[in-house]
Amino acid sequence: MPTDTESPNVSAPTTPGTPGAPLFTSLRVDSLSYDRKSLPHCGKCLPVNSWMSPNSCILDLPRPDVSLTRKLGAEFVGTFILIFGATAAPIVNQKYQGAETLIGNAACAGLAVMIVILSTGHISGAHLNPSVTIAFAVLRHFPWVQVPAYxxxxxxxxxxxxxALKGVFHPFLSGGVTVPSVSTTQAFFLEFVITFNLLFVVTAVATDTRAVGELAGIAVGATVMLNILVAGTSTGASMNPVRTLGPAIAAGNYKRIWIYFVAPPAGAITGAAVYTAVKLKEEGDAVTPRRSFRRG
Structure with a gap:
């Protein structure tokens, strides 16, 4: 199983408490970068400039490691919070005759994504979406062996x-189901494009050391809000197969569900690939460092 590695943070000054930036140290833990080789070191410790010797290093300093069990636990809780918040808003909107409005629905989903990235990104990478996990695996930012578990x-x-929402809001769960109100072609195209937008931004803040990784939660949350404002009334702006699957099972509504299983992963892979193709290369590096929403 791939393990996390460490390297100095050279992208930007550290900001405590933000995703992608160390909390108390200049070291960053990269969950997606399991093959990172940007800095030479002995493989057992961290290279430092010590007064003892110019080539000395700190021995017996353990590398921060997060077990797969902890990652899956964080991914489960984070996805639960996201689906609960993003689905509850349209349900409340239905129950109380438009109290939330489209802007409220967008804000709920965007805020849910932001707070989950800020709270669990340093543990699991805060994928929260099979489209993200698969796209990162295809682009070799994430190990395929962990994809089924995620x-x-x-x-x-x-x-x-x-x-849980069905138990709380019954019988208004149908309001949280993503069902297209436009033609199948239009719905497919919309879901493809908005997921493309999402993964373009996610790949930027999660894999590029020159992007503002410290503001990853805000950037991704804002992208989710934008996408919902654009496509929310047409397709529900799922961008996420599990955002559609769970409510569909609970409500027993599977109308054109295949769109949400095909368009988001396709858009995600395309968006991640496009950013990977256009991003700047690391100067003097054969291998471009990759990172996720994790911090040391």
Whole structure:
């Protein structure tokens, strides 16, 4: 199983408490960068400039490591919070005759994404979406061996959150189901484009050391809000197969559900690939350092 590695943070001054930036140290832990080789070192410790010797290093300093179990636990809780918040808003909107409005729905989903990235990004990378996990794996930012476990955690969290909402808001769960109100072609294109937008931004803040990783939660949350304002009334602006799957199971509504299983992953892979193609290369590096929403 790939393990996390460490390297000095050279992208920007550190800001405590923000995703992608160290909390108390200049070291960054990269969950997506399991093959990072940007700095030479002995492989057992961290290179430092010591008064003892110009080539000395700190021995027996353990590398920060997060077990797969902890990652899956954080991914489950984070996805639960996201699905609960993003689905509850349209349900409340339905129950109380438009009290939330489209702007409220967008804000709920965007804020849910932001707070989950800020709170769990340093543990699991805060994928929260099979489209993100698959796109990162395709672009070699994430190990394929962990993809099934991540997707299972996301799917189970979505189902649990949806049935929790069903118990709380019954019989208004239908308001949280993403069903297209436009033609199949239009719905597919909309879901493809908005997921493309999302992964273009996610790939920028999660894999490029020159992007503002310290503001990753805000950038991704704002992108989710923008996408919902654009496509929310047409497709529900899912961008996420498990955002659709859980509520569909709980409500028993599977109308044109295949769109949300095909368009978001395709848009995600395309968006991640396009940013990877246009981003600046690391100067003097054969391998471009990659990172996620994790911090040391």
């Amino acid at each position: 997707v299972a955690a996301q799917v189970s969290a979505s189902i649990c959150a949806s049935f």
